[in-house]
Amino acid sequence: MADEITFVQISDTHLLADDGEVMSVRPVVQLARVLARIAALPTPPRFVLHTGDLIHDSGVAGYAHLRRALAPLGLPLVATLGNHDDRAAFRQGFLKELDSDDRRYYGVHAFDGLRIIALDSLVPGAIGGEVGREQLAWLADTLAEPAPRGTIVALHHPVALAGFSYLADGLLRDASDLAAVLAPHPIIGVLAGHCHAPSATSFAGTTVVTAPAVACQFAPDTLDAVISPASGFNLCALRDGALLVTSVMV
Numbered sequence: 001m002a003d004e005i006t007f008v009q010i011s012d013t014h015l016l017a018d019d020g021e022v023m024s025v026r027p028v029v030q031l032a033r034v035l036a037r038i039a040a041l042p043t044p045p046r047f048v049l050h051t052g053d054l055i056h057d058s059g060v061a062g063y064a065h066l067r068r069a070l071a072p073l074g075l076p077l078v079a080t081l082g083n084h085d086d087r088a089a090f091r092q093g094f095l096k097e098l099d100s101d102d103r104r105y106y107g108v109h110a111f112d113g114l115r116i117i118a119l120d121s122l123v124p125g126a127i128g129g130e131v132g133r134e135q136l137a138w139l140a141d142t143l144a145e146p147a148p149r150g151t152i153v154a155l156h157h158p159v160a161l162a163g164f165s166y167l168a169d170g171l172l173r174d175a176s177d178l179a180a181v182l183a184p185h186p187i188i189g190v191l192a193g194h195c196h197a198p199s200a201t202s203f204a205g206t207t208v209v210t211a212p213a214v215a216c217q218f219a220p221d222t223l224d225a226v227i228s229p230a231s232g233f234n235l236c237a238l239r240d241g242a243l244l245v246t247s248v249m250v
Helices: 028-039 060-072 087-093 135-141 175-182
Strands: 006-010 048-051 077-080 109-113 114-118 151-154 189-191 199-203 206-210 232-239 244-250
Touching: 006 028, 028 060, 028 232, 048 189, 060 087, 077 114, 114 135, 135 175, 175 199, 189 232, 189 244, 206 244
Parallel strands: 006 048, 048 077, 114 151, 151 189, 189 206
Antiparallel strands: 006 232, 109 114, 199 206, 232 244
């Protein structure tokens, strides 16, 4: 049996540059609790995957703050961008790029033969997301070359949800186009965020799994967003070619 690869998925940290309050919680406190739990895991993760809404509309300073907060873990980070993110500020504050711009942020990351394809579904000014033709074409070209231990696709916006009627217009707009690109290939799984709750959905011959949010949780069976101050993350493992996911509440 090939060595198991363990990693964690965090999402929706919504960190503020001034450590203030949003959605009735202080994201900096919630993040500290989650990071402490991750640091105490008996099997150290190989990497951290963040599926978007890294900060809450707090610009370059917010991303620099998040970078400092995550540094003590000492783990590689793969990030996707969500509707509360800003590409140029992310590039400058988190990636430390000198020439920041609004180019979509997507790419391939490899860990011991496992390929993570991070997509950018951010549509500035909108709650819902979209991958777009150019990125889908790139994805199709990328998937044409198989990865030694398979492929996981990551993005912020889910493709469908049970409940969450108040998020009906906040999902991935071009989910059917994404499905058409993914379906011909053996995708291990798709990991997303945005809904502030764990969920699983069959999609394009694979499964889309969302993570509980770091900042707070949303109730799925209400007309409007009802917020719970709980935090969480997904503990993930690749074992014998299969993706195993357990949501850990903190």
